[in-house]
Amino acid sequence: MADDRxxxxxxxxxxxxxxxxxxxxxxxxxxxxxxxxxxVVGVVVWGAxxxxxxLVQLLWxxxxxxxxxxxxxLPLAICPLGGLAIGxxxxxxxxxxxxxxxxxxxxxATGGYRLHGLGSSIVSFLLPLTFGGSIGPEAGLxxxxxxxxxxxxxxxxxxxxxxxxxxxxxxxxxxxxVFGAPLLGIVxxxxxxxxxxxxxxxxxxxxxxxxxxxAAAFGAFGGAALIGGLLGDSAGLPxxxxxxxxxxxxLWTIPLALxxxxxxxxxHASNCTFSSMASRFNKDSLLPPLIVGVTLGVxxxxxxxxxxxxxxxxxxxxxxxxxxxxxxxxxTGVLKVIATPLCLNFGWRGGNFFPCIFAGxxxxxxxxxxxxxDPMLCVTVVTTALVACMTRKPLLTxxxxxxxxxxxGILASGVAALVGAALPVxxxxxxxxxxxxxxxxxxxxx
Numbered sequence: 001m002a003d004d005r006x007x008x009x010x011x012x013x014x015x016x017x018x019x020x021x022x023x024x025x026x027x028x029x030x031x032x033x034x035x036x037x038x039x040v041v042g043v044v045v046w047g048a049x050x051x052x053x054x055l056v057q058l059l060w061x062x063x064x065x066x067x068x069x070x071x072x073x074l075p076l077a078i079c080p081l082g083g084l085a086i087g088x089x090x091x092x093x094x095x096x097x098x099x100x101x102x103x104x105x106x107x108x109a110t111g112g113y114r115l116h117g118l119g120s121s122i123v124s125f126l127l128p129l130t131f132g133g134s135i136g137p138e139a140g141l142x143x144x145x146x147x148x149x150x151x152x153x154x155x156x157x158x159x160x161x162x163x164x165x166x167x168x169x170x171x172x173x174x175x176x177x178v179f180g181a182p183l184l185g186i187v188x189x190x191x192x193x194x195x196x197x198x199x200x201x202x203x204x205x206x207x208x209x210x211x212x213x214x215a216a217a218f219g220a221f222g223g224a225a226l227i228g229g230l231l232g233d234s235a236g237l238p239x240x241x242x243x244x245x246x247x248x249x250x251l252w253t254i255p256l257a258l259x260x261x262x263x264x265x266x267x268h269a270s271n272c273t274f275s276s277m278a279s280r281f282n283k284d285s286l287l288p289p290l291i292v293g294v295t296l297g298v299x300x301x302x303x304x305x306x307x308x309x310x311x312x313x314x315x316x317x318x319x320x321x322x323x324x325x326x327x328x329x330x331x332t333g334v335l336k337v338i339a340t341p342l343c344l345n346f347g348w349r350g351g352n353f354f355p356c357i358f359a360g361x362x363x364x365x366x367x368x369x370x371x372x373x374d375p376m377l378c379v380t381v382v383t384t385a386l387v388a389c390m391t392r393k394p395l396l397t398x399x400x401x402x403x404x405x406x407x408x409g410i411l412a413s414g415v416a417a418l419v420g421a422a423l424p425v426x427x428x429x430x431x432x433x434x435x436x437x438x439x440x441x442x443x444x445x446x
Contacts, residue, residue, distance in 0.1 A: 030212060031211060031212065034169050034213075034215035034216040034219065035218070035219035036219065037169050037216055037219065038169070038172070038173035038176070038177075038215065038216035038219025038222075039219040039222060040223065041145055041170055041174055041177060041216075041219075041220045041223070042173065042176075042177040042219065042221065042222065042223025042224035042225075042226075042227075043227050044145060045141060045145075045174060045177035045178055046177070046223070046224045046228055048125075048137070048144075049141075049178070052126055052130065052137060053312070055129075055130040056129070056130055056308070060074075060132070072301065075132065075296065075297040075300035075301055075304075075307065076294075076297040076298065078131060078132065078297070079131060079293040079294070079300065080290060080297055081131070081293070082127065082128070082130070082131020082132065082293050083289040083290040083347075084290055085127060085131070086124075086131070086347055086348060087285075087287075087288070087289040088286065089120075089123060089124060090124070090289070090347060091284045091286065093116070093117065093123075093124070094116065095115065095116055095117060095121045095123075095124045096124050096349040097121070097124055097125055097139050097143055097350060098139065098143055098349070100138055100139045100142055100351055103139070103142050103143045103146055104142070104171055107146055112150035112153065112154070113143060113150050114147055114150060114151075115143065115144070118144070118147065121140075121144055122144060125137070125140030125144060125350075128343065128348040128349065128350055129308075129309065131293070132296060132300065132307035132308055133292075133308075133309075133343050133350060134296065134307065134308070134309070134336060134339040134342075134343050134355045135309060135340060135348055135349065135352070135354075135355060136178075136309045136310075136311070136351030136352060136353050136354035137309060137350065137351065137354070138174070138175060138178045138179070139349065139350050139351040140350055140351075141174055141178060142170075142171060142174045145170050145173075145174050146171060146174075149169075149170045169212060169213065170216070172188070172216045172217045172220075173185060173216040173219065173220035174220065175188060176217035176218070176220045176221045177221060177223065177224040179237055179400060180221065180224065180225070181221075181400055181401075181402070181403050181404070182214075182217040182218050182220075182221045183217075183399035183400075183403075184396070184399045184400045185213065185217035185220070186210065186213045186214050186399070187395060188396060237311070237314065237357065237403070237404040238404065239403065240318070240376055240379060240380070240405050240406060242376065242409075243376040243377050243406055243408050243412070244374050244376070245377050249373070249377075250377075250412070252371075252373050252378075253377070253381050253412045253416065254415070254419070256364070256367065256373075256377070256378055256381040256382050257381050257382075257385040257415060257416040257419035257420065258385075258423075259367065260360060260381060260383065260384065260385025260386040260388075260389065260419075260420055261385050261386070261388075261419055261423050263333065263360065263363060263382070263385075263386045263389070264356075264385065264386045264387075264388070264389020264390050264420055264425070265425060265429075266334065266337050266338065267337040267340070267341060267386075268390070268425050268426075268429040270337065270338045270340075270341040271341035271344070271345065271429070274341050274342050274345035275341075275345045277345070278345045278346055288346035288347045289346060289347035289348060292342055292343055292346045295339070296339060296343075299335055299339065303328060303332045303335060305317070305336065305362055306336055309350075309351075309354040309355060310336070310354045310357060310358025310359070310361075311354050311358075313358055314357065314358050314361050317329075317358075317362060317365065318361075321369070321375070322369075324365075325369070326366045326369035326370040328366075329363065329365045329366030330363055330366035331366075332362040332363075333359040333360065333361075333363025333364075333366060333382075334359075334363070336355055336356075336358060336362065337386070339355075340352050340355040340356065340359075352390065356386055357383055357387060357404075359386065360379070360384070360385075360386040360387065361379050361383055363382050363386075364378040364379035364380070364382035364383060365378065365379060376405075376406065376409065377409065380405040380409045380412055380413055380416070381409075381412050383405075384397060384398075384401055384405070384412075384413045384416035384417050385416040385417070385419055385420035386420065387400065387401065388416065388417040388419070389421065389423070391421070393421060394414075394417035394418055394420070394421040394422075395417075397417045397420070398413060398414065401413065
């Protein structure tokens with residue numbers, strides 16, 4: 001393949017652009033377009049997460065408040081009902097969300113992403129979130145937005161306007177808006193991936209790609225932040241306070257990082273185990289999602305933090321961890337990293353970033369209660385090491401969490417990211433990582 005540096009700059013309509021002035025003008029117009037795309041995606045993400053939160057509020061808060069009696073057993077009713085609903089819906093429409101890696105890989109390999117049905121995919125995205133699934137929204141949202149932008153791009157191409165990388169830019173924008181972390185969208189999209197672009201796709205030089213990813217990411221971050229500030233915040237990770245550690249207390253960074261790595265290892269082992277178990281069920285079986293519902297219901301009666309993506313629960317636990325026992329905090333972290341692979345492999349599809357972040361936060365607070373170590377050091381190091389072990393990518397981990405944890409903990413975060421990503425994970429466990437195949441009816445259409 002020829003070096004991208006040897007290619008002329010290509011304009012919006014596919015023609016080469018020569019001359020410094022014209023190239024500069026085209027570059028500015030593309031950056032503005034990327035910012036606008038990102039802004040729109042940020043607003044869409046805010047709306048989708050708001051709708052999800054409204055449904056959760058109705059089912060888990062307004063409904064129990066309307067009952068004439070206390071119902072601590074309610075998860076035992078709601079979660080299995082959700083499992084049955086997810087199983088029946090998936091059997092009827094075959095539209096369960098694909099993993100984030102699958103969506104991004106397909107966009108890079110083919111230049112686009114398509115869904116069997118947008119409406120059914122939206123319902124499939126909302127169902128596990130509404131019924132308390134221990135999954136994040138990033139996977140389903142990325143697939144839906146990427147499919148919508150692919151349709152827009154193809155429509156423009158049929159009209160004679162050959163636009164470039166519209167779908168690719170939405171990946172950066174969506175991730176930045178969901179997590180409130182612009183660097184995540186930039187780093188994740190800048191990574192080299194196998195696969196060649198579609199024949200009719202017009203490629204940029206790598207520096208230009210990074211510039212457009214950055215513009216889309218910050219446009220999405222700004223769009224979500226703006227509408228969130230006007231109408232109410234619906235997305236993003238929490239912002240933790242400063243670390244108050246001096247002297248030899250910093251040496252706790254290593255054992256805390258090892259604890260985070262151990263949680264990551266448990267995540268991979270659980271994913272491998274549940275993936276193997278899921279392969280024994282028939283494709284249309286209602287039993288796997290129902291098993292998830294019953295399991296989540298049982299866990300949630302004693303430990304409610306096992307439910308949901310963990311995004312809003314992070315904000316709650318920041319304020320309430322001092323009145324929760326160390327055992328409950330530690331157990332919630334452990335069960336969370338088990339419940340998420342169970343959901344992902346047994347039909348409650350979604351993302352794994354938010355749940356693992358919450359698991360690390362809960363376990364970190366538990367370690368602080370148990371040992372008396374500074375809570376911010378515990379939370380920062382355990383969470384970073386866990387996410388790094390899960391992704392096996394320290395730079396990506398830091399890009400995700402850089403705005404979440406305090407600046408004075410950046411060295412501890414860096415050490416934890418290296419420990420979590422560098423310590424070994426058995427190859428047999430990694431072979432099944434993120435092994436969520438697309439449903440047949442959701443495959444790319446010609």
